[in-house]
Amino acid sequence: MPSFDVRFIKTVCDDTGGEHRACQAAFTVDAASLSAAAQKAETDFCRQKRVRDWTIFADVLELRTPPA
Incomplete structure (x- = not known):
């Protein structure tokens, strides 16, 4: 499974x-x-911050494949 x-x-x-x-x-x-x-x-972030909407804390979500 990719990371x-x-x-x-x-x-x-x-x-x-x-x-x-x-x-x-x-x-x-x-x-x-x-x-x-x-x-x-998004789910993990909301759970950690105990919020329903991650956009309260952030404007954008960046996803990248880690370098090999």
């Missing part, structure tokens, strides 16, 4: 108005497909 590196990213502004990407969580998910990995990552 995917997952990062939940939030874009935040600094005191000068510049935008920066802040990683809210990063972990590896084993799943059969990219869509299954995204779904599992």
